[in-house]
Amino acid sequence: MTDAEGTSTARPSAPTNLAFGVDVGGSGIKGGVVDLDTGELVGERFKVLTPQPSTPDAVAGGVVEVVEHFDWTGPVGLTLPGVITDATMRTAANIDKGWIGTDVYELFGKALGGRQVSVLNDADAAGMAEDRFGAGADVDGVVMLLTLGTGIGSAILINGTLVPNTELGHMVIDGKEAEHMASSKVKEDKDWSYHKWAGKLSTVLETYEALFWPKLFIVGGGISRKADKWVPMLSNSTPVVAATLRNTAGIVGAAMAVDAGLRT
Template sequence: MNANDGGPYTLGLDIGGTGLKGSVLDRNGHMIVDRARVPTPKNCKPDQMVEVLTKLVKPLPPFDRISVGFPGVVRNGKVVTAPHFGTDRWRDFPLQQKLGERLGKPARLSNDAEIQGLGIITGYGLEVVLTLGTGVGSAIFAGGRMTPHLELAHHPIHKSETYNEYLGAAARKKIGSKKWNRRVFRMIEIVQTLLNYDVLYIGGGNAANVDKDKLPDNVKIESNDMGITGGLRLWDDAVWQSARDIGHGGD
């Protein structure tokens, strides 16, 4: 495949705490096949993750490059934190390099919420992305540019509970959707006070469970597929340089 038939083609990988998803994107960021998905192994180790992703990719069409979203802090192509898998075993793991070598194509790695945001944002004003899945992901963009990563997931939001503990999938399962939704709206108020955003986008697997009819006008629910399709923009040189300038990008 090449640029004359819709390429270059980008493999978009979205690593989640409960599921690993991937598809191949054309030059416009459209999936050329339905996304593939497999469960995330429990307490997944770095080398194990590389192997599972390699198997996930096998049935997909050929691609020229790779974009990877990871649920934690990443810097210079390496993992800094991995709350869903065990940070101690993941710290400093060169996931960008390892996947590139394993799959034989150049790879770029960023935080999963940031990649989702790249597929959503308009590029105007202060735009915030929160993903509601196994935990809570966050990304902030000013004028379309990534800002230094703010890991809200580990910050206290209610008494001693972090965003992950207060709003993650386990909390929703425990307290039910009605009470969980009250927590979501409390979070929206807190983040508005904290950041004074122009627009807040909510994505992730649990975004579908948010009561959309009660949302403020500047809060929008977005497709979880953006975690894959947003990966195309990591190959925009200006975006990647911006990510590198603040420590998100790799070599």
């Protein structure tokens, strides 16, 4: 179609390669429709508060509310803050301990009317998204995402393939769990300077390097927004860059997981 002056007025076609992701966190349940060609959300994300107590049935109700907000009727990918193996939640970080032992596929499949679901760890989902669409795009080999917050979440991808449930924040280094040595919470609690904290984080990264030889570390969490203040102070060898997808990474990764039929 053209206007009176001969200029094309055709609208760009709407994205067709879509999937839906929901990111369940300790404080909020957020979701949205994802364009899998670009890694971008189609429209705004929608968020509800995580119920308190955050029991499995209560959280499933919040997930249904998010999905129904978009009138989405297809498969749904979900993240949870814990380790999931053989469809079962094994740990429960920042969520009700009643999740431990829950069959997450039975729970969400029933709540969502029997539709297809994929459920995975939240750091793993963020790592998948960053590896394909964010800071790790076009990087071959081993890419590691580390979320630096209350603890240290981790995800390892090898040429785009996820190694699930790595939980490297619990690795013991110099007699302490890594996240008790170098999470952003430790920095805040001890009122460390960036320089002192970067030294502790460097020790953690150097340990991971010796074991996994990654091509790239991607760091997420709130402190990554100030990466320019502390990344130059790190002494490890592998390049370290800030995550770029930020608050959408979990949603995007969950959508990627269900599109791929991933089941952990």
